Amino acid sequence: MTAKEIAKLAGLPESEAERSEVREDLEKILRYFSKLEDLDTGDIEPLVQPVYRENALREDEVKDPGFGTKEVLFNAPDAKDDMIRVPRTI
Amino acid sequence: MNMNEKTDMNPLAEQVLDRIRRQEDLLRCYISYDIEAVRKQAASVEKKIKDGEFRSPFAGIPYAVKDNLCTAGIRTTCGSKMLEHFVPAYDAAVVEKMKAAGAVLIGKTNMDEFAFGSSTETSFFGPTRNPADLSRTPGGSSGGSAAAVASGEAVMALGTDTGGSVRQPASHCGVVGTKPTYGVISRWGLIAYASSMDTVGTLTRSVEDAATLLDVLVGEDERDSTSLPHPRPGFREILNSDVRSLRIGIPADLIDAGVSDPVASSLETAAKALKEAGAIVERFEIGLADYLVPTYYLIAMAEASSNLERFDGVKYGYRTADPASLSDLYQKSRAEAFGEEVKRRIMLGTYVLSSGFYDEYYLKALKVRRLIKETYDRAFCKFDCILTPTAPTTSPLLGEKPDPISVYESDLFTVSANLTGCPAISVPWSRDEKGLPIGIQLMADVFCEGTMLRAANALETLREVRFYE
Amino acid sequence: MNNSYETVIGLEVHVELSTATKIFCGCRTDFGGAPNSHTCPVCTGMPGTLPVLNKKVLEAAIAVGLATGCEITRVGRFDRKNYFYPDNPQNYQISQLYFPICRKGSVEIETKAGKKSIGITEIHMEEDAGKLYHAEDGTSLVDYNRSGVPLLEIVTEPDLSSGEEAVAFLEKLRTMISYLGVSDCKMQEGSMRADVNLSVRKPGEDLGTRTEMKNLGSFRSVIRAAEAETKRQIDLLEAGEQVLQETRRFDEASGTSFSMRSKEEARDYRYFPDPDLPPVVVSDELIEKIRSEAPEHREARILRFEKEYGLPEYDCKILTETKTLGDFFEEAALIAGAGDGKAAPTEENVSSSYKKVSNYIMGELLRLQKERGMDEDEIPMSPEHLAELIRMTEEGLITGTVAKQIFEVMFDKDCDPRAYANEQDLCILKNEGVIESAVDQILATETGPVAEYLSGKEKVLGYLVGQTMKALQVKADAGEIRALLLKRLKDRSE
Structure with a gap:
């Protein structure tokens, strides 16, 4: 994975990853992370959430969120016809 | 300024506003505050108290909120240019609770951008100064909240703690910083950094205030799927300083990894004081010392890289001028509005999740996380609390640009609470030869805030060094 | 098919569930409403918001899994699929990759060639995206009303060999799912979408490179697209070229497809478990509850209709084409068969009433629906009224011809037939x-x-x-x- 590809996936311009001090830092930190390889983790199950709970389920009932078109558009940088406007999508 | 000592609600807000008037330009604790709005709020609350509408101990108390917790109608920036003008339409759950208790919101405090940092220097709005020494950082990322409480610009403050961001600034500024068990305080309205570790925390001047504040904030929220009910709520009620027979463990391998002399001696005197008060204090080896920090940062950056994808210039926040295309809009908006540390962490997080590296980095870190959790589970079978310094050194000078890895490693004592979900608290204990505060941290097993607060309260009672004029 | 090549097809079918609210928030899912009005901070990706799973979505997923003979995953998770696109407010879609709710099922289809079992690789839950519109000024506009609508994705093994088989599968799936009542599965309305993964090979060879075809709006498009893509791939191979692995977009008007390669390039979705959602733990009790509460499926209904209403298999197949139609038949038949309460019903009268209801449906109702371009699901009259009409003919009150006239009026405005007959003076003269x-x-x-x-x-x-x-x-x-x-x-x- 090249630095340019990473930048693109991360929604950043390629130039962000191309700066030499950035690349050095990134490489250094990745090497730092590689320390974990020393540990034998075998078949242990990954821990995603630190405190166990299961099944947070919600009833299928419409809730009025006190939120709608006005709130969506309030912080929008650009809008038209009650919709957010962006450059042409493919 | 303990609540038990106040006799009149009104002067408190006035006192805080006075401090702000005199010091805020220098300290820069706040990103947003509106004196007139505070006055109006305080007056309205005052009336409601007289009418018997508020009976909470916090009615009328001025408090501050870290700027990554949403406040309806008040801009919430996360210390970033990306959200410089963002105004949410909703309150964070914790803000709702404080409102219901009648607390008076002073303003939104300064923080490292998106909570990525340990010094509050990465804020788009400039750094906050440590009230204990204006040439030094207040710590981070909740530096503004800690400094506000330390300097009297707020009676208490809310912060967020993902890897130590409430406890470490508390230690550097000389206030009490508390992080409860993950999930017992709702994350609704907390702008996410690392979802599996973010916890709302409190900055107060006493352990008693912390216990009382936690009582207000704790509670399951159906809007947060990771939130849980606390099995033993009511911390203020059971608070005392009795540590007789309390089993306290000091992880020697963590300490030996490197702490400054003043910090080392601070830990020793704290341990001695607890022993003399009847606690059983023992050194032990926790194991995995070298892996705590890399595991934390790897997971945090991965989750953060995903959580920050929504900041794209499309729906809210900063949008670049005249984008030539959609990808231009994304890339330029993010490049122009995010600071260096944020961009670095986003790229690293993206990398460790990417195809070909996922197993080796991210999945591996999750496996090590379970090892760490099991390690602490075993430790908490032997000990009620684990005692360490909060930070390996006192507060560094503003403007130093240390190598990122050494900054990360300064989180050695705090990250395990976030990896394991355990509660932890930093209590100001002593000062170094320059007068800089040193905090001592107590950590307990999940849901054992009661025990932890008791030990912390004991430390505070036993403390000889004065904090707060 | 052509030239000794065989076609290998796998389908990815997205089904929009007909729950009242979205998958991760309490916003309404019904259509209509001003742009961005069926929204909340969660489904618009506002900062600090969190997802909460809709219980009905989980139950629907399990129900579909049971109906397709799948193994239900006991401990599942949601994963984030990360990619930047404006219809995706968080720039990640919450889906399931590593531990989907259902796995390893099968569906039997029947075509002219006979019966065949089609494997289901997996079924998972995920959220739909918002909608994008192209504005005349060359920009695009985003509406988040559909963002967060619950979807089930059903992935088949590459067991299908032609467009016809693919359509047979989709029809069977649609019947099964609509019988469960969890979606109406209408391709034209977008509540069922099918992507076709297709490759060709000579018999005995390994699987060829496959392409993915999107934007298929009807069963007919599926067949046309499959035929066109098979031909395109064979032509390429015969010319000594390679088939590129790519996503293609089908164009209805021309019946051809275009490569979407530029969009799909470098798509590393970096799936990882969503830390905001706890594991989905499915107990034996829940599975049993859903299994026992499942509505009667079509095959069972056909047999039951044959037995209880004494109708031939042919009739029963037509009457059970959709659940709604079958429900309508049954309600009308039971009322008609109960008689007018004056004389005790005889076996002969009752079964004759049943047959009459069936005849009206097969003869008149379906004809009128077809003429007016309506679905079998759209039944604009009440079963009580149909039963009443039949009773009127049995009483000798109106002639058969008049009854058919009244039926058509009832189809258009569902009036009470007795009242209408009296009003319009249509009754047989007894005078x-x-x-x-x-x-x-x-x-x-x-x-x-x-x-x-x-x-x-x-x-x-x-x-x-x-x-x-x-x-x-x-x-x-x-x-x-x-x-x-x-x-x-x-x-x-x-």
Whole structure:
């Protein structure tokens, strides 16, 4: 994975990853992370959430969120016809 | 300024506003505050108290909120240019609770951008100064909240703690910083950094205030799927300083990894004081010392890289001028509005999740996380609390640009609470030869805030060094 | 198929669930509403918001999994699929990759070639994206009303060999899912979407490179697209070129497809478990509850209709084409078969009533639906009214022809047939006097035909009956008129 590809996936311009001090830092930190390889983790199950709970389920009932078109558009940088406007999508 | 000592609600807000008037330009604790709005709020609350509408101990108390917790109608920036003008339409759950208790919101405090940092220097709005020494950082990322409480610009403050961001600034500024068990305080309205570790925390001047504040904030929220009910709520009620027979463990391998002399001696005197008060204090080896920090940062950056994808210039926040295309809009908006540390962490997080590296980095870190959790589970079978310094050194000078890895490693004592979900608290204990505060941290097993607060309260009672004029 | 190549197809089917609210927030899912009005901070990706799973979505997923013979995953998770696109407010979609809710099922299809089992690789839950519109000024506009609508994605093994088989699968799936009541699965409305993964190979060879085809709006498109893509791939291979692995977009108008390669390049979704959502733990009790509460599926209903209503298999198949149609038949039949409460129903009357209901549905209802371009699901009259109409014919109150007229009126405005018949004066005349005078009138005016009849041309009777009926506006029983005419004419000849 090249630095340019990473930048693109991360929604950043390629130039962000191309700066030499950035690349050095990134490489250094990745090497730092590689320390974990020393540990034998075998078949242990990954821990995603630190405190166990299961099944947070919600009833299928419409809730009025006190939120709608006005709130969506309030912080929008650009809008038209009650919709957010962006450059042409493919 | 303990609540038990106040006799009149009104002067408190006035006192805080006075401090702000005199010091805020220098300290820069706040990103947003509106004196007139505070006055109006305080007056309205005052009336409601007289009418018997508020009976909470916090009615009328001025408090501050870290700027990554949403406040309806008040801009919430996360210390970033990306959200410089963002105004949410909703309150964070914790803000709702404080409102219901009648607390008076002073303003939104300064923080490292998106909570990525340990010094509050990465804020788009400039750094906050440590009230204990204006040439030094207040710590981070909740530096503004800690400094506000330390300097009297707020009676208490809310912060967020993902890897130590409430406890470490508390230690550097000389206030009490508390992080409860993950999930017992709702994350609704907390702008996410690392979802599996973010916890709302409190900055107060006493352990008693912390216990009382936690009582207000704790509670399951159906809007947060990771939130849980606390099995033993009511911390203020059971608070005392009795540590007789309390089993306290000091992880020697963590300490030996490197702490400054003043910090080392601070830990020793704290341990001695607890022993003399009847606690059983023992050194032990926790194991995995070298892996705590890399595991934390790897997971945090991965989750953060995903959580920050929504900041794209499309729906809210900063949008670049005249984008030539959609990808231009994304890339330029993010490049122009995010600071260096944020961009670095986003790229690293993206990398460790990417195809070909996922197993080796991210999945591996999750496996090590379970090892760490099991390690602490075993430790908490032997000990009620684990005692360490909060930070390996006192507060560094503003403007130093240390190598990122050494900054990360300064989180050695705090990250395990976030990896394991355990509660932890930093209590100001002593000062170094320059007068800089040193905090001592107590950590307990999940849901054992009661025990932890008791030990912390004991430390505070036993403390000889004065904090707060 | 052509040139000794065989086609290998796998489908990815997205089904929009008909829950009241979205998958991760309490916003409404119904259509209509101003742009961005069915939204909340969660489904618009506002900072600090969190997802909470809709219980009904989980139950629907399990129900579909059980109906397709899948293993239900006992500990599942949600994963984030990360990619930047404006219809995706968080720039990640919450989906399931590593531990989907259902795995390893199968669906049996039947085509001209016979029966075949199609494997289901997995079924998972995920959220839908918002909608993008192209504005005339060259920009795009985003509406988040559909963002967060719950979807089930059903992935098949590459067991299908043609567009026809793919459509047979989709039809079977649609029947199963609509019988469960969790979605209406209408491709034209977008509540069922199918992506076709297709490759070709010579028999015995390994699987060829496959392409993914999107934007198929109907069953017919699926067949056309499969045919066109098979041909395109064969042509490439025959010309010595390679098939590129890519996503293609089908164009309805031209019947051809275009590569979407530029969009799909470098798509590393970096799936990882969503830390905001706890594991989805499915207990034995929940599975049993869903299994026992599942509505009757179609095959069972066909057998039951045959048995309980004494109808032939052919009829039962048509009546159970959709759940709604079957429900309508059953309600109307039960009311019609119960009789008018005056006389005790006999077995013969009851089964004759059932058959009448069935005939009306198969004959009139389906015809009218087709004429008006409606779905079998759209039944604009109530079963009570149909049963009533049938009772009226059994009472001899109206003729069969009139009944059909009333039926069509009921189809258009669902009125009470008895009231309508009275209003419009359509009832068979029982008044002897009126009939007699009509007959006499006709005999008086139609002197020519009467003379013809009396001179031996018996066929003219039919004409006289017809004229009388016309005069009475068809409101009399033809048999009665005929009898009366005969009597009068006989009298005359004597």
